[in-house]
Amino acid sequence: xxxxxxxxxxxxxxxxxxxxxxxxxxxxxxHIGNWPGKTVERAEGTLHFKGYxxxxxxxxxxxxxSTYSLEELVSRKYIAVExxxxxxxxxxxxxxxxxxxxxxxxxxLETPMIIALNQMDIAKKKGIEIDAEKLExxxxxPVIPTVAIKGIGISQLLEKAVQVVEKEPIAKLVKVKxxxxxxxxxxxxxxxxxxxxxxxxxxxxxxxxxxxxxxxEREVNRTSPHIVSTAKKLANEVENLHxxxxxxxxxxxxxxxxxxxxxxxQKLVPPIKPTIEERLHTxxxxxxxxxxxxxxSLLLIFYSIFTFGDYTSxxxxxxxxxxxxxxxxxxxxxxVGKLIWGGIVEGVIAGITIALxxxxxxxxxxxxxxxxxxxxxIAFLMDNVMHKIGxxxxxxxxxxxxxxxxxxxxxxxxIMETERERLLAAFVTTLVPCAARTVIILGLxxxxxxxxxxxxxxxxxxxxxxxxxxxxxxxxxxxPTALIMEMHDYRLPHLKTVLKQTWFRLAEFIKIAFPxxxxxxxxxxxxxxxxxLEPISTALSPxxxxxxxxxAITGITLIFGILRKELTLIxxxxxxxTTNFAQVLTPVQMIVFTLVAMFYIPCIATIAALxxxxxxxxxxxxxxxxxxxxxSVGGIALRILTVIVG
Amino acid sequence: xxxxxxxxxxxxxxALRNEETGTVTSIKSGRGRGRGRGWGFEKRLMDMGLTPGTxxxxxxxxxxxxxxxxxxxxxxxxxxxxxxxRIFVETEKE
Numbered sequence: 001x002x003x004x005x006x007x008x009x010x011x012x013x014x015x016x017x018x019x020x021x022x023x024x025x026x027x028x029x030x031h032i033g034n035w036p037g038k039t040v041e042r043a044e045g046t047l048h049f050k051g052y053x054x055x056x057x058x059x060x061x062x063x064x065x066s067t068y069s070l071e072e073l074v075s076r077k078y079i080a081v082e083x084x085x086x087x088x089x090x091x092x093x094x095x096x097x098x099x100x101x102x103x104x105x106x107x108x109l110e111t112p113m114i115i116a117l118n119q120m121d122i123a124k125k126k127g128i129e130i131d132a133e134k135l136e137x138x139x140x141x142p143v144i145p146t147v148a149i150k151g152i153g154i155s156q157l158l159e160k161a162v163q164v165v166e167k168e169p170i171a172k173l174v175k176v177k178x179x180x181x182x183x184x185x186x187x188x189x190x191x192x193x194x195x196x197x198x199x200x201x202x203x204x205x206x207x208x209x210x211x212x213x214x215x216x217e218r219e220v221n222r223t224s225p226h227i228v229s230t231a232k233k234l235a236n237e238v239e240n241l242h243x244x245x246x247x248x249x250x251x252x253x254x255x256x257x258x259x260x261x262x263x264x265x266q267k268l269v270p271p272i273k274p275t276i277e278e279r280l281h282t283x284x285x286x287x288x289x290x291x292x293x294x295x296x297s298l299l300l301i302f303y304s305i306f307t308f309g310d311y312t313s314x315x316x317x318x319x320x321x322x323x324x325x326x327x328x329x330x331x332x333x334x335x336v337g338k339l340i341w342g343g344i345v346e347g348v349i350a351g352i353t354i355a356l357x358x359x360x361x362x363x364x365x366x367x368x369x370x371x372x373x374x375x376x377x378i379a380f381l382m383d384n385v386m387h388k389i390g391x392x393x394x395x396x397x398x399x400x401x402x403x404x405x406x407x408x409x410x411x412x413x414x415i416m417e418t419e420r421e422r423l424l425a426a427f428v429t430t431l432v433p434c435a436a437r438t439v440i441i442l443g444l445x446x447x448x449x450x451x452x453x454x455x456x457x458x459x460x461x462x463x464x465x466x467x468x469x470x471x472x473x474x475x476x477x478x479x480p481t482a483l484i485m486e487m488h489d490y491r492l493p494h495l496k497t498v499l500k501q502t503w504f505r506l507a508e509f510i511k512i513a514f515p516x517x518x519x520x521x522x523x524x525x526x527x528x529x530x531x532x533l534e535p536i537s538t539a540l541s542p543x544x545x546x547x548x549x550x551x552a553i554t555g556i557t558l559i560f561g562i563l564r565k566e567l568t569l570i571x572x573x574x575x576x577x578t579t580n581f582a583q584v585l586t587p588v589q590m591i592v593f594t595l596v597a598m599f600y601i602p603c604i605a606t607i608a609a610l611x612x613x614x615x616x617x618x619x620x621x622x623x624x625x626x627x628x629x630x631x632s633v634g635g636i637a638l639r640i641l642t643v644i645v646g
Numbered sequence: 647x648x649x650x651x652x653x654x655x656x657x658x659x660x661a662l663r664n665e666e667t668g669t670v671t672s673i674k675s676g677r678g679r680g681r682g683r684g685w686g687f688e689k690r691l692m693d694m695g696l697t698p699g700t701x702x703x704x705x706x707x708x709x710x711x712x713x714x715x716x717x718x719x720x721x722x723x724x725x726x727x728x729x730x731x732r733i734f735v736e737t738e739k740e
Contacts, residue, residue, distance in 0.1 A: 064693035068686050095721040098695050244672070244698055247689065252697035259719070281722075287709040380724040384712040392726055393713065482726030483713050484690055489722075 006054040007082070008161060011075060011106060012090035013099055014061030015373075015488040017118045019043075020148040021090055022058040023497045025158065032504045040074050041414070049158055057084070063098070065105040067215050069417050079111050080199045085165045087113040088157065093123035093130050093145070094489065096266055100258035103139065104176045110201045114142040114164055116157050121147045122489055125277070127269040135265040140174035149494040175203075178253045181241050185210060185234040192227050196220075210235050211247040277490040284377045285487075294378055302403060305361050306435060312357035320349045335529055342529075343522030350521065350564050351514045354405070354605075358435055359509055362404045363502040371493030376485055383483050389466055390473030391416070392483035395425045399465075402432030406602045407509055409434075410609040420478040423614055427622055428469045430602040430610070433461055436565035440597045443569050444590050448582045453591070461598060464633075512612060513605035520563045520604045547635045548592055549642075551576070551584070561597055562604050568597055588641045592634045600630030659714065659725075659733040662704040668735030670700045675732070691733065695719040702735060 012018050022030075026045025035042045043058040059078060060071035067073045079087060089106055091099040106113055117132055136143040142160050146153030177183065189206035198205055200216065208216040209231035221228050235246035242249045274282075284293055324341065331337035369375050375397055383393030394415050401409035406429060413425040433441060446454035473480070527533060533556050537544075540555035548554075553575045561568040572593075573579045581590065601607065601623045610619035662668055673696070675688045695718045696702065705715040707727070714730045716723050725733075 064689075066689055066693060068690050068693065095719075097719045098721050101693070101695065245688075248673075248692060248698065251689075251692040252699065255692075255695060255697050255700070255719070262720075285706075285708070285715065287706070290708075376724065380713055380715065381708055383724070383726060384708060384710050387726075387728075393724070481687070482729035483724055484694055484726070484729065485724045486694075487715070487722045487724055 004052045006052045006086075006162070006165060007084040008054055008056045009059055009079060009082075009084040009087045010056065010090060011059045011079070011087050011102075012061065013063055013092060013095075013102055013486075015486065016061070016090045016092040016099065017146075017148040017494075018058060018061060018090045019501070020494045020497045021088075021116060021118070021146070021154065021157070022056065023494075023500050024148060024151060024154045025056055028500070030500070030504065032508070035074050038070055038074060040070050050162055052162065054158075063102060065102070065109070066211070067213060073215060076109070079106070079109055083111070085112065086161050087111050088116055088161060089113055089141075090116045090118050092488075093117050093120045094126050094128060096123075096128070096130065097255075097259050097262040100139075100262055101255055103141075104254055104258055107139070107141065107173055108176055108201070108204050108207065110173065110204070112164060114144065114157070114160050115139070116148075116153070117143050117145045118148050119491075120145050120152075121150075122491060125271070125275055126489070127271045129267045129269070131265050131267075135261070138174070138261045138264060149492070149497075176254065176257055178250060178257075181238055182210070182246075182250060182253060185238065189227070189231055189234065192224075192230065193220075196224055196227075206231075207250065210238070211250050212245075280490050281377070281487070284374065285380055290377070290381050294381055297374075298400065301365055305358065305365070305404060306438070308361055309357040309435065313353045316353050316356065317349060320345075320352075338529055339522065339525055343525035344518055346525075347518035347521035347563075348514070350567070351510070351517045354436075354564070355506060355510060355513075359405055359408065360502065360506055362401075362408065363505045364498060366401065366408070367498040367501045368493050371491070371498060373488050373490045376487045379483070379485060380487060387480075389424075389428065389469030390480045391421060391425055391428075391469075392481065394483065394485065395421070395428075398425050398429050399432060402429040402434060403438075404435055406430055406432065406434045406606040407513060407609045408505065410606060410613060411505075411508070413613065417481050418478070420476055421481065423618060424469070424472055424476060426610060426613065427472055428465055430606055430622060430626065431461070431465050431468065431599065433458070433598050434565070434602070436603065437598050439566035440569050441594055443566075444581060445594050448590060449587050457591070457594060457598065460595075464599070468629075509605075512608045516604045516608045517563060524560060524563065543631060547631065547638075548596065549638045550589055550593055554593060558596065558600065562601060565597060565603055588638060588645060591641060592638045595637050596630045596634040598630070599633055600627045602626070656734050656736050659702065659704065659716070659730040659735050660707075660727060662735065662737065664704060664706045666737065667701055667703040668737045670696055670698050670702060671734045671736050672698060673733050687729070691729070694723060695721065696733060702733075 010018050010022055022043060022045065026047055029047065030043060030045040032041065032043045034040065040060055045056050047054050047056065057078070059075040062069070062072045062075055065072055065076045087106060089103050091103060103115065117130060117135070120130070123130060132143045132145045142164060144153055144157045144160055146157060148154065178186065186203065186206045189209060190202050193202045193205050198219070200208070205216055205220065209220065209228065212235065217228055238246040238249055284290055327341055327345065328337050331340055379393035379396055382396035386393055386395045397415060398409045398412040401412050409429045409432070410426045413422045413429065416422045416425050441454050441457055445457060527536065536559070537552045537555045541552045544550045544555040545552050554572065557568045557571045557575065560571050572581070576584045578584060585593070607619055607623055610622060656671055659668070673688050673691055700718060703717040705717060705722070707714045711727055713727055714725045716725055
């Protein structure tokens, strides 16, 4: 019985509806984590079907199986080494040619596979009609037409997958044929490789060596360097014959094959009038109208999240705090009761009142925008601006998320292609004033000095982001990559997939943030209970009083701020004994305090996110830098402002 | 305009007007063969379908020297300007 296990991998381009199919198949039996040692997401799930326990793995959305990105390398190795029983290649019917280019590469890996010809509805709207049977015949791979967002074809897909595994899986697989010059040399190399043991098929290794694939060259070089040198020689011959590099020739020819198959299997009847999706695209990327539309959409989104968040957060916290007297009557108001309530319970409350009211709606909207295709339009519009700090348009997305919460923003930096750009984007993102810092800016400077001052702080913040981003860009080794991004047709997001993605992201947030928030609040409570608040304020006074010109008590609030920055203000009110800050702080002090709060380390949860993405060393460097930077900016501002005012 | 009497010309993709189509002739890679702009850059473009001989239509470009929106092999791509400058195309008409 225990032999009835199957491993299915989903592979395909980005934005082809892969995750929708994954969600249909696995429901809530999913586990989302990272590939060991990599910041590449790994989604797994299980389902039961016809007596089989089927493990499904959703490989990252990629355009090729070369080694351009981590995602591509991970996917290729997974298929070659783990050898799934079958690969379901999800293909976007509306962009058949480009998708088949990937299919051909999968076929070269000689893995058992079937094709889910997805988004048939979108293809139809674009006037593309595909003969699935013809496609099946041309590729030698079973093809099942699907419309995943409506659940059409999913059960047939699964049925076919099992059926293919039970019979001989790769009997009919068609070989991708290149031009004679290439084929000749592939054959020569394949013969040389035949003696060696390798987890990729021989022909595949031969082709990849000719393409100059770095990973495979390295692997082969270990045992048989003469094969690599022969491959180089043969590749040079091809280059001389064609006038293009051998890798170019092979890719072109592969695309040629994909194009031929696509042309044979599809009929094009372009619609006479542009579709609604097409018009929406033109409008949202319009050189004049695109920007106001974007600004309006973003403002609307943030305004609604903040309004909703503020309301719900207050509701939740008052609900939880109603339990305090009861709780303390159980555990007593002695040190134990104080520690448990003030440390652990309050930590949990703090976490919940961020996660549910802010993070949850935030993710729902984010995934909605992403799935619909609008995020890629925003990246298109903002590419130019982001280049000023050495990043391309996609980096605007985490930056924008940062205004909500830095934690998802840091995790969102994964959309950048290289490690360097992820780090750079994350660094810049942590400087963005999140919702909590907005509370301080608006609640202190905005409320007591006027909104124009708050606005000035935001502008200053933007300038700092650009300045520091530029400096970091110059310092970090490596070269920037440019934007190459698909803008898929606008489509209605699949609500269930959006909600599931939200759910798993929220769980991830809780896993990252909660432990540190709880430990942090426990530590601070301990300091308070032990009566160390005063000594610490005094110890910090050279910085807070002498350098920043603030009341000594603010030192503690800034430490508390590491947990949750909006708590800084509440604590400040408690410690100063008033919510009318104008009575106890001068305008200059307000600005200095807000500046420090705005720039010094993102909260503890953000540090946790940084650690997870980049390791302790980099997370710590960013943290230390930002503390020092914030304190310097505060002190300098004090001196400048005093001169101006005084 | 002044281009009218030329039959064939090889220009960077950025020189095409909106809605103009050209055929890719070559991609000039940057310095070195590192992962940055050299091999990786060229390979990426190829993988997205911009191989020599492919027809590319420039739809428009984002304002202030922003990225280009192009149509290639039935898909719509956004392409950074710096990258587009190194893709050379041949135009046929006029």
